[in-house]
Amino acid sequence: MSKYFAGLDLGSSFVKGVLLDEDRQVLAQVVERTGISFAETGKKILEQLKTQAGLPQTALPVVSTGIGRNNVAAIEFSKPEINCFGKGSFFLFGGPCTVVDIGGQDNKIIKLDSAGKQIFFRMNRKCAAGTVSFLEEIAFKLNLKTSQMNQMASQATAAVPVGSYCTVFAATEIIHHLRRGENTEGLMRGVYESVTKRIMEMATLDEQVILTGGAIATNPVLVDLFKEKIPNPVQVPAAPQFVGALGAALYAIEASEESAP
């Protein structure tokens, strides 16, 4: 049995990689923009994981997940990201729990029982509202960095509501508010609140709630807003963006253990 295992989460915006040893200790984690080739970026991430962990560039068991999970070579098998985010979250915090993942182009709500079994999940509808793509669109339109948006939103005393379901209409709504001279800090808070609303209307959030995904990693104000709005305990992993890749690496270990003599 190999001593090292990797998980690759090939997302629409970023590829994330996690390298574990057989005791499930994280030895390395790497993230890169996906770019135009899942295969190339995935290969590069694997090489970087081994370099960061001080391992030779030899083959090791890899499980892939994410939208590009079937576009990368030299993997044991692939798993949908829903299962991997569940697996990674349960490993970190146990169950029962509800995992909220805010990804580049889709959101997921995953419910696990006390044994870590997935009992329910829901993805967002086709629209990108409430995802990282929505936040990126707003940042681009207003020529703001994510850090600036967070800072402005955290300084707001009240939110200017952004109500539209649709990313394009929400952007138009924001421009309308700006033209009317609305308080920009409040408007940024409204943008983030709209993300929490889109999530909370997908399904009920039961038990402890675990927040994962790129949006959580880069937008601390989102964590504050969720904590404000959810009465249940809210957990945030140290590396929210890597939970899917962690779950994939855990699947690699499990598969190896199951096939061991």
Place this chain on the structure above:
Amino acid sequence: MAKIEANKQLKQYLKEYFQGFFPPAGPRPKVAWCTSVGPAELLISLGFQVYYPENHGALLGATRAAEKYIPVANAGGYSPEICSYLTSDIGAFQQHETPLKEAYGIPSVPPPDVLIYNTNQCREVQDWFAYYARSFKVPSLGVFSPWKIDQLNREQIGYVSHQIEAMIPELERISGRTFDLDRLKEVIALSRRTSDLWLEFLQTARQRPSPITFFDGCIQMAPAVVLRGTVAAVDYYELLNREMKGHLARREGAVEKEVVRLYWEGMPVWGKLRFFSDLLARFGANAVASTYCDSWIFTDFDPADPFVSMAEAYTKIFINRSERVKETILAEKAAEYEIDGIIYHDAKTCPYNSNSRFGLPQRVTAKTGIPHLIFDGDVNDLRCFSEEQTTTSLESFVDQIKENH
């Protein structure tokens, strides 16, 4: 793997049906357009050749021609939010095109002499048929069914059966024939026989592995829709069921390794039958049963009491029942077919046959312990469907079931 050989004959039966609207010699038959679960039996008994616009809608979806025609209807004032059977069909008509030309060699959709609809399935059929009433300058008559029925009572049955009977004088005038009760009884008996044979076909899926998939059902149901009430439908299903006996005896599965048995609730995504069929098979899953295919089972048809039994059969369809009845039916079907998971298709433009919008999946799961998945799509409008997102959801759902087995 079970491969249905009767498909070849099916195509021939359908060809004869469609070519029957345009006989090479002699006068053209009187043509009635009818909603698929409408009073077709009455129309057949009066000598009408019955054409079903919903079947045409499904054909436009399955051939993906709908993608071309929906925008045409949208531009003409028919919203993208309304039934995409309707918008596909009207868009195609506005372009003077139909896939029936290529498939069956007929010049156009058969021009109607009368349009007959029943609101038991949805309320948009009235507007759909009104378009054609204006275009062809022919009458459009409707049966207005009580909606979301829990237990069907005598008043409700009477309300529907009287409406059907009240159509007779106008239909006699248009057809030029006198209503014949004995002929109606014969037609009802043929419809009942068709329904029984169709049920027998669907119930082959009770065996593990199932020799059929929901997607096979979507193809094989055509005679139950368009040939119901005729000898042809009975002949075809007798032929099909003889073949199915062989598949059952050899225990041939439609999916190579059937591990997970699913129930499909809601409409098909007509332009993606192959996509779903291949995807589920890849995961070792088979959608063995469905509400949609079951919708053409009419066990209430009774030749001894034609009007009342027609009213009962049409009004008691799943789509027209209360949430409580739907819950009970789904739980019974899940038990009958040993279902591991229920997939609900939330069809964007078909609210009447999207049964996931009032908490039904959650209640059925609570009642039966069977997990569910809701996916977003549409009957014909593929702009409302994401292949990538659906793949991820289905793969994860099947994995969830396998891991929890």
